[in-house]
Amino acid sequence: METTDQALIEGILKGGAARQQAIKVIYHLENLRDKVVWYVQQNNGNRDDGLDMFHEGIIVLDRNIREQKFRGDSSLSLYLYAICRFLWMNQLRKNQKVELKEDHSGMDEPNEETPEIALISEERQHLFRKLLGTLGEKCRKVLEMWQLSYSMEEIAEKMGLSSEKMARKSKYRCMQSLIEMVKQQPDWREQLI
Amino acid sequence: MEDLYDTIEQYVLGKMPEGEKAEFEARMNADPALQDEVAAFRVAREILETGIADSLRADFAGWQSAKAGPKPARRAFLRVHSRVWAVAASLLLLLGIFGYWRVSQYSGDTLAANFYDSSELTTVRSAPAGQGELDAGLSALRAGNFEAAATAFQAFEPSNPYYIDAQYLLANTWYQSGKLNDAETILQQLQTNSDPEISEKADWLLLLAYLKDGRKGNPETIQLLDKISADPGHSFYPKAAELKRELGRFWSGWSR
Numbered sequence: 296m297e298t299t300d301q302a303l304i305e306g307i308l309k310g311g312a313a314r315q316q317a318i319k320v321i322y323h324l325e326n327l328r329d330k331v332v333w334y335v336q337q338n339n340g341n342r343d344d345g346l347d348m349f350h351e352g353i354i355v356l357d358r359n360i361r362e363q364k365f366r367g368d369s370s371l372s373l374y375l376y377a378i379c380r381f382l383w384m385n386q387l388r389k390n391q392k393v394e395l396k397e398d399h400s401g402m403d404e405p406n407e408e409t410p411e412i413a414l415i416s417e418e419r420q421h422l423f424r425k426l427l428g429t430l431g432e433k434c435r436k437v438l439e440m441w442q443l444s445y446s447m448e449e450i451a452e453k454m455g456l457s458s459e460k461m462a463r464k465s466k467y468r469c470m471q472s473l474i475e476m477v478k479q480q481p482d483w484r485e486q487l488i
Numbered sequence: 489m490e491d492l493y494d495t496i497e498q499y500v501l502g503k504m505p506e507g508e509k510a511e512f513e514a515r516m517n518a519d520p521a522l523q524d525e526v527a528a529f530r531v532a533r534e535i536l537e538t539g540i541a542d543s544l545r546a547d548f549a550g551w552q553s554a555k556a557g558p559k560p561a562r563r564a565f566l567r568v569h570s571r572v573w574a575v576a577a578s579l580l581l582l583l584g585i586f587g588y589w590r591v592s593q594y595s596g597d598t599l600a601a602n603f604y605d606s607s608e609l610t611t612v613r614s615a616p617a618g619q620g621e622l623d624a625g626l627s628a629l630r631a632g633n634f635e636a637a638a639t640a641f642q643a644f645e646p647s648n649p650y651y652i653d654a655q656y657l658l659a660n661t662w663y664q665s666g667k668l669n670d671a672e673t674i675l676q677q678l679q680t681n682s683d684p685e686i687s688e689k690a691d692w693l694l695l696l697a698y699l700k701d702g703r704k705g706n707p708e709t710i711q712l713l714d715k716i717s718a719d720p721g722h723s724f725y726p727k728a729a730e731l732k733r734e735l736g737r738f739w740s741g742w743s744r
Contacts, residue, residue: 315605318544322551350548354541362501415534423538424631428623435539435623442536470493470532477528477535484527 300371307360310443314357321353327372331379339387348386352379355412361444364411378410385414419486426476434469441466496529542630546664549632550601553666596699603731604663604696622650625657634665652678652686659693668701685723691716692724695731704735 298320306317322328331352332345340348355378359365365374415423427435433454440450451462477483498504499512516522625640638661644654655674662671675697678690691712698709713735716728 315547318547319551322548346552350545353548354544357544358537358540415538420538423535424542424627425624426535427539428627430623432623432626435536438532438536439539439543442533442540467493470529473532473535474525474528477531478524483531484524 300367303371304360304365304367307357308444310440310445311449314443318353318357321356321371321375324372327376330376334376334380335383338383339390340383344383344386348379348383351382352376355382355410359411374410378412381410381412422480426473426480429476430469430473434465434472437462437465438469438473492525493529496526499526500530500533539627539630542627542632545632546630550604550664553601553664596702596704599704599731599734600696600700603699603727622653622657625654625661629657629661629664632664634661637661638665652681652683656686656689656693659690663693663697663700668697671697688716688723691722692727695728 303317303320306313306320308314328346328349331349332342335345335348336342352375356365356371356375359378365371369377430438437450437454440453445453447459447462447466450466451457451459454462454465456462456465480486495504495512499509504512516526621640621643625637628634628636628640638658641654641658641661644651648654656678659671659674659678662668662674672694675690675694679687679694681687681690695709695712695716698704698706698712703709713728713732716722716724717732719725722728
């Protein structure tokens with residue numbers, strides 16, 4: 296697969312195997328991974344923390360590209376590096392180790408695009424996983440494919456449904472179940488929004 | 489209601505034209521139930537993103553283990569025999585960088601990682617709502633929490649109608665966490681299951697386990713690959729054919 300920023304972004308937006316392949320290419324950008332690890336190691340972290348930040352950074356990058364939050368003002372590498380730094384700074388703040396060392400990686404450039412990052416607490420993630428578990432595997436798969444912009448035709452094909460119409464119906468029913476589950480949570484407006 | 493979700497989706501994703509957006513917001517201001525629907529829709533999307541992120545974490549764990557270096561015991565062996573290996577290394581140089589590149593590109597580990605698709609990991613048969621343990625285990629597996637996943641799948645008794653599904657998922661847990669012998673034991677049993685969906689999934693995962701374990705050229709691996717790739721009705725026939733082509737490229741590269 297082509298490894299230009301444009302090709303990687305298109306791959307992620309396309310979804311399915313193309314997205315998987317694009318993410319794999321990004322995952323194997325060893326120089327970038329090493330820089331993230333180095334930055335974390337310079338700032339009270341170890342290699343495993345650095346690798347974790349690199350992985351979490353890719354997760355944010357994938358979502359920001361899908362949600363059109365990456366404007367392309369900087370390269371994909373710089374953007375991912377900025378995300379990883381932000382995530383580690385946030386982690387340090389949580390652990391109250393905020394004295395950050397200077398970045399000599401050469402990647403702290405003035406034209407770096409500031410990433411938009413939504414952070415979800417561990418407790419909330421735990422509850423979300425529980426709800427996903429209750430939703431059931433088939434529904435989860437249909438909705439995740441829809442979230443990843445698969446067409447109804449593709450969803451029908453992958454899920455063995457007879458038609459696009461059935462896929463749409465399935466998506467609707469599953470979404471309805473999930474939304475009902477959300478609304479059944481105690482104080483859901485205060486706790487989940 | 490179906491149309492309403494489409495409308496909410498457009499609104500939440502910022503894809504609604506300005507005029508419609510103003511109209512929708514006015515409707516929302518006057519209708520607390522609609523406000524709730526929109527808010528719950530946003531939360532539902534966050535929940536789905538959590539699942540998507542967990543699937544990626546599972547992929548990273550698989551890619552990382554494929555990239556990992558030799559096992560500790562092997563590293564110790566290499567240290568003890570460093571002089572012997574220094575001589576061997578100079579001989580290996582004669583084989584050239586090209587040979588090294590081909591070996592690493594087609595190592596069993598790399599091939600297994602390339603052909604293992606955790607995003608397709610699902611229960612073998614669709615379990616009804618209420619099979620919480622199965623889904624909880626699957627969520628833990630996707631999050632790379634192998635211990636929790638194994639505990640959940642092992643909790644299924646043989647009398648449970650979803651025991652076989654749990655066994656298959658347990659084999660995936662062992663496969664991802666590198667406990668390949670344990671994975672093999674389960675998969676060899678599942679291969680004899682009367683449901684072809686189960687036995688074929690077991691065939692394929694067992695083949696990947698052999699590759700991951702470095703048994704690329706072993707008779708059991710070749711035999712199993714031949715079995716799948718010779719049966720166009722096998723659900724992993726296309727993948728097996730592709731894997732065979734990859735391995736064929738490797739060998740033809742050496743014979744050129």
